[in-house]
Amino acid sequence: xxxxxxxxxxxxxxxxxxxxxxxxxxxxxxxxxxxxxxxxxxxxxxxxxxxxxxxxxxxxxxxxxxxxxxxxxxxxxxxxxxxxxxxxxxxxxxxxxxxxxxxxxx
Numbered sequence: 001x002x003x004x005x006x007x008x009x010x011x012x013x014x015x016x017x018x019x020x021x022x023x024x025x026x027x028x029x030x031x032x033x034x035x036x037x038x039x040x041x042x043x044x045x046x047x048x049x050x051x052x053x054x055x056x057x058x059x060x061x062x063x064x065x066x067x068x069x070x071x072x073x074x075x076x077x078x079x080x081x082x083x084x085x086x087x088x089x090x091x092x093x094x095x096x097x098x099x100x101x102x103x104x105x106x
Contacts, residue, residue, distance in 0.1 A: 011074060022048070 022044060029040035 007070075008074060011071065 022041075025044045025047075026037060026040045029035070029044060030037055033040065033043075035043075
């Protein structure tokens with residue numbers, strides 16, 4: 001259980017840091033190059049992919065495949081629980097009559 005918590009904390013931390021880093025790099029690139037945000041994003045992502053591909057070339061492909069599956073699995077588990085909690089909250093709020101997105105009974 002502790003290893004799962006450590007993994008999730010690392011995943012959340014790295015995800016947050018990567019998001020902020022990419023946002024800052026894109027903003028700086030837009031400002032310095034005078035290009036659109038989409039163009040800057042494409043350039044920054046190409047740089048990130050190139051750098052990590054070169055620097056992590058010694059890591060076996062299987063390790064990346066396994067890590068990717070684990071990350072996706074963690075997300076899907078969390079998403080399923082959030083959706084289940086939202087459904088439970090709707091049922092508690094509306095009773096057994098849950099309105100559709102259009103305000104009509106389902």
